Amino acid sequence: MLTLxxxxxxxxxxxxxxxEEDWEGFxxxxxxxxxMALATYLKKLEALRLGEDLxxxxxxxxxxxxxxxQPDGSDRCVGRVSIRHRxxxxxxxxxxxxxxxxxxxxxxxxxxxxILGQSLSVAKMIGIEKAIVTCDDANLGSLRTIERNGGYxxxxxxxxxxxxxxxxxxxxx
Ligand SMILES: CC(C)(COP(=O)(O)OP(=O)(O)OC[C@H]1O[C@@H](n2cnc3c(N)ncnc32)[C@H](O)[C@@H]1OP(=O)(O)O)[C@@H](O)C(=O)NCCC(=O)NCCS
Numbered sequence: 173m174l175t176l177x178x179x180x181x182x183x184x185x186x187x188x189x190x191x192e193e194d195w196e197g198f199x200x201x202x203x204x205x206x207x208m209a210l211a212t213y214l215k216k217l218e219a220l221r222l223g224e225d226l227x228x229x230x231x232x233x234x235x236x237x238x239x240x241x242q243p244d245g246s247d248r249c250v251g252r253v254s255i256r257h258r259x260x261x262x263x264x265x266x267x268x269x270x271x272x273x274x275x276x277x278x279x280x281x282x283x284x285x286x287i288l289g290q291s292l293s294v295a296k297m298i299g300i301e302k303a304i305v306t307c308d309d310a311n312l313g314s315l316r317t318i319e320r321n322g323g324y325x326x327x328x329x330x331x332x333x334x335x336x337x338x339x340x341x342x343x344x345x
Contacts, residue, residue: 174283176253176290179217179237184210186249187237190275198273200252202235223257232257234294238287250278253291257298266331266338268304269295272317284317292321296345303345309337318343
C-alpha cells in the first residue's frame with residue numbers, strides 16, 4: 173500500500189502540503205528552497221542522482237518519496253528516503269547510506285519500516301552490498317525501523333562532531 177518512487181510534477185500539491193508540517197530539524201526536502209518551482213527541484217534531485225555538479229563533500233544520491241493511496245484515489249506523500257550511492261571517509265561513521273523521514277502526521281503507522289524495506293532493494297540495485305544506517309541512540313523509532321529490517325548493531329559511539337550518542341547498523345543486501 174506504500175509506493176516508493178521518484179517525485180513527479182503531478183505530486184506538487186501533496187509535496188507542498190507535506191512541507192507545511194513541523195519536521196523538527198530533519199532535512200526532509202533536501203535542496204528544496206521555499207518558492208522553488210517543482211520542476212527545478214526535480215532537476216536538482218536528478219542531477220544529484222547522476223552525480224552532476226556535486227558540491228565538495230557530496231556524493232551521488234537517489235531521493236525517493238513514499239506515497240499512500242487515499243480513499244479519493246489521490247496519492248499522499250508520507251515521507252522520503254535518500255540513498256547514497258557511495259560513502260566518503262567519515263560517512264560510514266555518521267550518515268551512512270540510507271536516511272529516511274516520515275511526515276509527523278503519518279508516523280507510527282509502519283511507514284518508515286516499509287520505506288527502509290523497499291529502499292534496501294533499490295540500494296542493492298545501485299550496487300551497495302552492505303548498507304550502513306546510522307541513527308541517534310535515543311531515536312527509538314529509527315532504531316526499531318532498522319532492526320525490523322534486519323539491521324545488525326555494529327557500534328554505539330559519540331558523534332565526533334557533537335558528542336551525541338549514535339548507533340551504527342549494517343544490513344546485508
Ligand atoms: C524515525 C521515523 C522515521 C519513524 O517513522 P514511523 O513511520 O513512525 O516508524 P514506524 O511506524 O515504521 O515504526 C517503526 C518502529 O518504531 C517504533 N516507533 C516509532 N516511533 C517511535 C517513537 N517515537 N518512540 C518509540 N517507538 C517508536 C514503532 O512502534 C515501531 O516499532 P515496532 O515495529 O516494534 O512496533 C520518524 O519518527 C521520523 O521521520 N523521524 C524524524 C526523522 C528521523 O529521525 N529519521 C531517521 C534518521 S536516522
